[in-house]
Amino acid sequence: MNKLIILFSLIFPLLSCTNKTESCDKSDFKCLQKLMNNHVIKKMSYWEKFHNVPINERVFVAPKEVIQYIDLDNQKNGFQNKPFAPKVTKDFMNDIKSAIDEIPSTVKTLLDKKFIGVFLVNDLGGTGYTDRIFNEKGEAVASFVVLDYQVLQKRSANEWATWKESTPFKSDPTYSIEAIIQPKESDNRKYAIQYILLHELGHVISVNKNFHPPWGLPPSHIQNIEKYKFFKESWKVENSNYISKFDSTTMPKRKRVVYYFGAQLESNQMQQIYSDLENTNFPTLYAATKPGEDWAESFVTYVHNVLMKKPFSIKIKINGEVIKQFKLCWGSPRCANKEAILSKLLGKS
Numbered sequence: 001m002n003k004l005i006i007l008f009s010l011i012f013p014l015l016s017c018t019n020k021t022e023s024c025d026k027s028d029f030k031c032l033q034k035l036m037n038n039h040v041i042k043k044m045s046y047w048e049k050f051h052n053v054p055i056n057e058r059v060f061v062a063p064k065e066v067i068q069y070i071d072l073d074n075q076k077n078g079f080q081n082k083p084f085a086p087k088v089t090k091d092f093m094n095d096i097k098s099a100i101d102e103i104p105s106t107v108k109t110l111l112d113k114k115f116i117g118v119f120l121v122n123d124l125g126g127t128g129y130t131d132r133i134f135n136e137k138g139e140a141v142a143s144f145v146v147l148d149y150q151v152l153q154k155r156s157a158n159e160w161a162t163w164k165e166s167t168p169f170k171s172d173p174t175y176s177i178e179a180i181i182q183p184k185e186s187d188n189r190k191y192a193i194q195y196i197l198l199h200e201l202g203h204v205i206s207v208n209k210n211f212h213p214p215w216g217l218p219p220s221h222i223q224n225i226e227k228y229k230f231f232k233e234s235w236k237v238e239n240s241n242y243i244s245k246f247d248s249t250t251m252p253k254r255k256r257v258v259y260y261f262g263a264q265l266e267s268n269q270m271q272q273i274y275s276d277l278e279n280t281n282f283p284t285l286y287a288a289t290k291p292g293e294d295w296a297e298s299f300v301t302y303v304h305n306v307l308m309k310k311p312f313s314i315k316i317k318i319n320g321e322v323i324k325q326f327k328l329c330w331g332s333p334r335c336a337n338k339e340a341i342l343s344k345l346l347g348k349s
């Protein structure tokens with residue numbers, strides 16, 4: 001599960017849940033989680049009507065049940081956002097369908113049965129969100145993606161990536177970051193959507209695979225860590241927490257990397273953080289935040305840069321002058337073991 005922007009409220013009033021028969025106090029995490037676990041959208045039978053169309057047609061305005069579920073999740077997380085169905089323009093629908101259409105066929109093949117579709121809402125409380133669906137045996141079998149329609153209207157691909165990569169650092173007029181993920185001539189909304197979606201699709205593809213422990217499973221509950229081969233390249237469990245193998249050596253400030261809300265790093269630390277990152281096997285800084293994000297960031301950057309041959313670079317600047325340029329690790333020894341897993345899954349065009 002993933003949320004890209006974190007907005008939270010300090011107000012926790014008593015409220016009625018949107019489920020007509022039950023209600024929870026907003027601070028009652030267990031009650032809200034129970035309503036979510038038992039929600040109609042967690043069952044595969046709910047999704048059949050969305051599932052039986054080609055992949056690039058699986059884009060929908062979120063139905064009321066999905067909106068209700070996201071609302072519960074926002075309440076559980078203390079977010080004030082109240083999701084509602086957007087009026088989606090034809091242009092936007094064309095952009096998102098075309099963005100999906102251009103995704104490599106190897107990715108579409110992996111997605112087919114697992115990918116329910118993309119559901120658009122307003123006021124999601126984030127840019128993107130992915131959650132799992134279970135079969136009668138309680139096994140995770142598929143996933144759906146929710147995207148915020150209003151948020152996606154705003155930025156081109158490079159504007160979005162620059163904004164995202166700037167968020168871990170406190171604002172300072174001297175230091176800046178520029179991220180480039182799309183050539184200038186095609187730097188538009190459609191390719192921002194495609195990149196954001198590919199990250200979420202990485203989460204979808206991880207369902208029922210052992211790239212990393214399942215989302216939501218407490219580290220102390222993991223039975224056999226040896227089976228998570230991708231995870232094991234960078235992570236371990238210590239004192240019931242996931243920590244990276246680099247925390248005590250090459251990347252001591254990793255735990256201070258917080259995206260979207262509540263920057264904990266000073267801007268003058270940009271250069272050092274990215275130099276530290278080059279001594280790890282994380283492909284991006286966001287990958288260093290959590291095991292699931294490590295997988296999704298590895299997936300999106302591999303598909304985007306290696307399979308689709310699109311650019312990726314992060315430039316760190318002082319007063320507008322580039323002082324450091326960070327590039328992806330695909331093709332270099334530091335990420336060779338992770339690349340072997342991705343290459344086996346996706347091939348190389």
Ligand SMILES: [Zn+2]
Pocket residue numbers: 001002003199200203292293296
């Ligand atoms: Zn993610």
